Amino acid sequence: MSLPDCASFSTTSEYDGEDEDDYFGEFYEHMCCDSLKSHHSQYCEESKLITNMHLLVTVGVLILCECAKSVVKKNDINFLPEAAVCILVGAFCGSIAHVTPGSGIEDMSFDEDLFLSVLLPPIIFEAAISVSKPQFRRRRGAIFMLAVVGTVLSSFTTGLMVHFMSKASSATTIPMLDSLIFGSLISSIDPVAILSVLSSLNLNQKDMIFILVFGESLLNDGVAITLFQSLVERGAWGPNGGITMSTDELFGAVADFLIVGFGSIGVGLASGILALIYFWMFQNILHPVMEVGSFLLWALIPYYISDGVEWSGIVAIVCMGFFMDMYIASTGEASPPATPKEQTKDVRRTPVLQKDFALRQTPMSTVAESNHYTNFGFEDEPTVPSTDLCDEPCGRGRSLLSLNLRKLLSGTERVRLSSEADKHVRFVAHLTSALSENAIFSYLGLFLYSSTYEWDPTLMLISIVACILSRALMVIMV
Incomplete structure (x- = not known):
């Protein structure tokens, strides 16, 4: 709903070919505009749902x-x-x-x-x-x-x-x-x-x-x-x-x-x-x-x-x-827990995780001194991001070319969230x-x-x- 142009309300009137000041028109111009604005805000504008x-x-x-x-x-x-x-x-x-x-x-x-x-x-x-x-x-x-x-x-x-x-x-x-x-x-x-x-x-x-x-x-x-x-x-x-x-x-x-x-x-x-x-x-x-x-x-x-x-x-x-x-x-x-050797193999299989793996082998006191990353509500050991994702294509070493969707859908190769x-x-x-x-x-x-x-x-x-x-x-x- 568009408001009419208030300038269309003339403040002067023609009488016998001469322009004379119309003080009522000047007063009515502001009153008319205020009335239209009030009507527009009351009936045409939606009130905020969330306040x-x-x-x-x-x-x-x-x-x-x-x-x-x-x-x-x-x-x-x-x-x-x-x-x-x-x-x-x-x-x-x-x-x-x-x-x-x-x-x-x-x-x-x-x-x-x-x-x-x-x-x-x-x-x-x-x-x-x-x-x-x-x-x-x-x-x-x-x-x-x-x-x-x-x-x-x-x-x-x-x-x-x-x-x-x-x-x-x-x-x-x-x-x-x-x-x-x-x-x-x-x-x-x-x-x-x-x-x-x-x-x-x-x-x-x-x-x-x-x-x-x-x-x-x-x-x-x-x-x-x-x-x-x-x-x-x-x-x-x-x-x-x-x-x-x-x-x-x-x-x-x-x-x-x-x-x-x-x-x-x-x-x-x-x-x-x-x-x-x-x-x-x-x-x-x-x-x-x-x-x-x-x-x-x-x-x-x-x-x-x-x-x-x-x-x-x-x-x-x-x-x-x-x-x-x-x-x-x-x-x-229930799935059989991985042995320490298998866990080490899984961590070391990706080169960009080697730094994180080496960090996990250091004493926790050393990690705690320099760690400023907090695991909110999780029980895992604190970790520090080591390498930017841009350093390795397709998720740090996993390329879409090696994707076998048939194995994923058949359950031969499983994808699982961590327990936490x-x-x-x-x-x-x-x-x-x-x-x-x-x-x-x-x-x-x-x-x-x-x-x-x-x-x-x-x-x-x-x-x-x-x-x-x-x-x-x-x-x-x-």
Whole structure:
């Protein structure tokens, strides 16, 4: 919105061919410009999403969430899952903000980009590297049936129930495609409550029910969101505000769903192969801190690539997490420790590491006197960078010409993070995931007091009944 040129307001007027001073015009010129600027700043300029006050409130709510979760865990309140605790904390903070003058809840609204680009990737990636790969492979048939066929079946079943039940009731009739879109959204479930109950029964990933729920919840997010995007993009807004779709467009949406799904899988696998080559080139060279940072940064690459081309970032980062956990991160398999002779051989095989090797043979007192590099949180001996990376091509002696990708993918030649890096990778991934989940669930409680939220008991009851029946039907049929 561009402002008009205030100079267009003339300060003089012509009267009988003569220019006379117009003092009212001079006064009105400034008043008009100030009014336009005020209107522009109020209605046309976006307010800052992140301010010091927003950050202060966010940090305070996250601390309250952790305190409440600790109290619940200490008192063995098993019927109250962690997600519900965070929602209650958000509702409590929202009630305080609702009765406090001058504290608008709408100013703390969630930004869509913040949720999809910042908070969601750590949650999905942490779940992907946490699931037991042997148990997942063992139950892969049932998991894929529940995650793909079951989610699609649940989405359409929920949508059909919502449409016909709302049509038969006294509530507003929800159009067919609107109901299908709602079904695709609600079919993406969060398993935190179920897994917490199963854990209280001393079940773990070795038990079939646990791995089925965990694996299905890991994959159904990507399926549900991909289905939702395909339906919305193929639909057109009708005259009554609903979304209409022809038969050809419906088949086109199915084709888009398949293209997005397999395309996202391809992006995840391709990014995983590039990450494998990267860690192969710099194996035994990167400091554990840099290994952790590189591992987490590589995990985000397929997510943003897929989102950039309007594919599913969730499916891509799940594939990336599986690939990196199997080929790069240590999977917990016991491997025989290397002998001192083998360690010496591994260190000496690269000429540029000879200086570091000689430094490690010197007494620690001598190293401590001159060392000014600190290993934050790691137990390795202090090391001093010896040679610039530019001195040796392709990662200090490892050339791409000697790369045998077939051996890497078959497992003949293995690439692994150091034990310290692997331990801290999982810790950092779990930390970021926990903070993101706390922020999301607490906002759900805060959202209850938003003016954009309208209560309709009839439609809420219809939605709950449709969700329960569709999930039961999915379990029976699949």
